[in-house]
Amino acid sequence: MSYLWHSSKFKGVRFREHPTRKHGIVADRYFVIRFQLDGKRREEALGWASQGWTEQKAALELEKLRTSGRIGDGPCSLREKRKEQEAKRQAEAEAETARKVQEERDNLTFNRFFADTYMPQQKADGKSARSVAREDEFARLWIGPAFGSKPLRKIAPLDLERLKKNMMNAGRAARSISYCLAVARQVFNHAKRLGLYDGEAPTAKVKKPTEDNRRVRxxxxxxxxxxxxxxxxxxxxxxxxxxxxxxxxxxxxxxxxxxxxxxxxxxxxxxxxxxxxxxxxxxxxxxxxxxxxxxxxxxxxxxxxxxxxxxxxxxxxxxxxxxxxxxxxxxxxxxxxxxxxxxxxxxxxxxxxDPTRHDDPALKVKIVRAKLRDMVSGRLSRVQKMLIETMVPMYLELLDMQNTYGTPGFDFDRYVRVQNLFRTNLGQLANAAKGYGQKDPESWGVNLSEVLKDA
Incomplete structure (x- = not known):
C-alpha cells in the first residue's frame, strides 16, 4: 500500500496521516526520520502522534543519532538503540532474578531445606527407611526447636552447642547426641554441594560429646x-x-x-x-x-x-x-x-x-576385675582379692591366645591348660566366699564364659 508522505519543517523528518483516526482536531500523524549512515540512506519509523511523537521530538531523536554517528559514541540507528535498550532490560531482569535467588538462598531455613530438599534426596538415594525415620525424628524433636527456623547462613556453632546442651539436659546418651550432630553436618554438606551454602559448616567447630555406650549391666x-x-x-x-x-x-x-x-x-x-x-x-x-x-x-x-x-x-x-x-x-x-x-x-x-569387646587393655582389665568382683556378694576377703588379681593376667593371656587361634605355632594344649586353671581359680574364689555370708558356691553355676568373653 502506498502512502502520501508530507515533509515537516525539520529536515529529515516526514510524516503521513491516518485516513480516519484523529489526534485532537487533526488527523493522527505517523513520523519517520531519514538520514545517512556509512554512506547509505536510512529511514526509520518513530511512531504516531497519538503515541507522543511530534515533529520536534522526531527532530531531536534524529540529531542524537547524527551526533552518535559523528563521535562514535552510542547507537547510530534506532535499531541499534532498541537492541541496546533490550540488552539493558534483559540485564536488569537477570540482575533482579539473581537478587531474588540470592535473597531466597540467604533466607533458606534449616527446616525448609531439610524437608524440601535433603530428605527427598536421601529417600531417592536409597537410604534405609529406619535411618530416614531416625533422622526425621532428630530434626523434629531436637534440631528444629533449637535452630530449625534460622537461615542456614545464620546458624553458628553456638546454636549447635545449645542443641547439645538441650539433649544432655534431657538425659540423651552421648551416642544419640553425636548422631544428631552428624545429621546436621550432612544437611550442611548437602546444601554446600548444591551451591546453597558457602564456607565451613558450623558443625566442624563443635566437639562431639564423649561416648560411653558400654553395657554396665x-x-x-x-x-x-x-x-x-x-x-x-x-x-x-x-x-x-x-x-x-x-x-x-x-x-x-x-x-x-x-x-x-x-x-x-x-x-x-x-x-x-x-x-x-x-x-x-x-x-x-x-x-x-x-x-x-x-x-x-x-x-x-x-x-x-x-x-x-x-x-x-x-x-x-x-x-x-x-x-x-x-x-x-x-x-x-x-x-x-x-x-x-x-x-x-x-x-x-x-x-x-559384651562390654569387654574393646581395644584398650586397661579397660578390659577393669571390666573383668569388676565382673569377678560381682560374683562375690558382701565384703571381699584378702584371699578373694588375691585370687581375683591372679585371674586377671590369665584372662589377658587367654585373650591374646584367642586372637592368634588357628595361626601357625598356636599352642592349643596351653590354651586348654590356662582355661582349666582359670576355672580352678573360679572354684577357689567360690570356696573362699564361705563364712562371709555369700551363697553356697555349689549354687553359683560358675562357668568361665561368665567372666571370659571374647574382645
Missing part, C-alpha cells in the same frame, strides 16, 4: 537361670542361643553364622571363624577364635539335630541365616521385669553385646 547367676528357664518354656531355640551366648560369650551374629563343622563335640571346642562359606564375615574383628564349651553347652548341642558340615546350627524358619534374635527374647526379659524402670540403655538386658 551384668546378669547375676540367679537372673541368668531364671532367664534360661523362661526361654526354655517360650522358645527352645532362643533358649539354646541364649545359653550359648551366656556360657561361651558368642554374639548374636556369631551364633547366626555358626555351622556344624565349627562344633567339635569330641574336644569340646567351638571354632568361631572370621569368614564362612554360607554366612560370610561373622566375627567383629574378622579373625577366627575358639570358645570352650561348658557341660551345659555340650548337652545342648547333643540334643539338637546335627546337620552337614556347612549347615547352620541355628537357621531361621526358611533354613537361611537368621538376621535377628526372635522377639521372644525381649518378651521374656520384659515378663521377668529385668528392664522395668531402667531408662539408661546401657543398663538394659539385651542379647549379648
Amino acid at each position: 551384668f546378669l547375676s547367676h540367679e537372673e541368668a537361670d531364671r532367664l534360661l528357664e523362661a526361654l526354655a518354656l517360650k522358645s527352645p531355640n532362643v533358649h539354646d542361643m541364649a545359653l550359648l551366648s551366656l556360657h561361651c560369650g558368642l554374639r548374636a551374629g556369631e551364633i547366626f553364622g555358626l555351622e556344624w563343622g565349627d562344633v567339635d563335640m569330641e574336644r569340646g571346642v567351638i571354632t568361631i571363624r572370621g569368614t564362612s562359606v554360607k554366612a560370610g564375615t561373622r566375627t567383629k574383628s574378622g579373625k577366627t577364635r575358639p570358645a570352650i564349651m561348658t557341660d551345659a553347652v555340650k548337652e545342648m548341642f547333643a540334643q539338637r539335630v546335627h546337620g552337614q558340615h556347612h549347615d547352620l546350627v541355628f537357621p531361621d524358619r526358611s533354613g537361611k541365616k537368621a538376621v535377628q534374635v526372635s522377639d521372644s527374647f525381649n518378651r521374656v526379659v520384659s515378663a521377668l521385669g529385668f528392664n522395668e524402670g531402667v531408662e539408661d540403655d546401657r543398663q538394659k538386658v539385651v542379647f549379648h553385646k
Whole structure:
C-alpha cells in the first residue's frame, strides 16, 4: 500500500496521516526520520502522534543519532538503540532474578531445606527407611526447636552447642547426641554441594560429646537361670542361643553364622571363624577364635539335630541365616521385669553385646576385675582379692591366645591348660566366699564364659 508522505519543517523528518483516526482536531500523524549512515540512506519509523511523537521530538531523536554517528559514541540507528535498550532490560531482569535467588538462598531455613530438599534426596538415594525415620525424628524433636527456623547462613556453632546442651539436659546418651550432630553436618554438606551454602559448616567447630555406650549391666547367676528357664518354656531355640551366648560369650551374629563343622563335640571346642562359606564375615574383628564349651553347652548341642558340615546350627524358619534374635527374647526379659524402670540403655538386658569387646587393655582389665568382683556378694576377703588379681593376667593371656587361634605355632594344649586353671581359680574364689555370708558356691553355676568373653 502506498502512502502520501508530507515533509515537516525539520529536515529529515516526514510524516503521513491516518485516513480516519484523529489526534485532537487533526488527523493522527505517523513520523519517520531519514538520514545517512556509512554512506547509505536510512529511514526509520518513530511512531504516531497519538503515541507522543511530534515533529520536534522526531527532530531531536534524529540529531542524537547524527551526533552518535559523528563521535562514535552510542547507537547510530534506532535499531541499534532498541537492541541496546533490550540488552539493558534483559540485564536488569537477570540482575533482579539473581537478587531474588540470592535473597531466597540467604533466607533458606534449616527446616525448609531439610524437608524440601535433603530428605527427598536421601529417600531417592536409597537410604534405609529406619535411618530416614531416625533422622526425621532428630530434626523434629531436637534440631528444629533449637535452630530449625534460622537461615542456614545464620546458624553458628553456638546454636549447635545449645542443641547439645538441650539433649544432655534431657538425659540423651552421648551416642544419640553425636548422631544428631552428624545429621546436621550432612544437611550442611548437602546444601554446600548444591551451591546453597558457602564456607565451613558450623558443625566442624563443635566437639562431639564423649561416648560411653558400654553395657554396665551384668546378669547375676540367679537372673541368668531364671532367664534360661523362661526361654526354655517360650522358645527352645532362643533358649539354646541364649545359653550359648551366656556360657561361651558368642554374639548374636556369631551364633547366626555358626555351622556344624565349627562344633567339635569330641574336644569340646567351638571354632568361631572370621569368614564362612554360607554366612560370610561373622566375627567383629574378622579373625577366627575358639570358645570352650561348658557341660551345659555340650548337652545342648547333643540334643539338637546335627546337620552337614556347612549347615547352620541355628537357621531361621526358611533354613537361611537368621538376621535377628526372635522377639521372644525381649518378651521374656520384659515378663521377668529385668528392664522395668531402667531408662539408661546401657543398663538394659539385651542379647549379648559384651562390654569387654574393646581395644584398650586397661579397660578390659577393669571390666573383668569388676565382673569377678560381682560374683562375690558382701565384703571381699584378702584371699578373694588375691585370687581375683591372679585371674586377671590369665584372662589377658587367654585373650591374646584367642586372637592368634588357628595361626601357625598356636599352642592349643596351653590354651586348654590356662582355661582349666582359670576355672580352678573360679572354684577357689567360690570356696573362699564361705563364712562371709555369700551363697553356697555349689549354687553359683560358675562357668568361665561368665567372666571370659571374647574382645
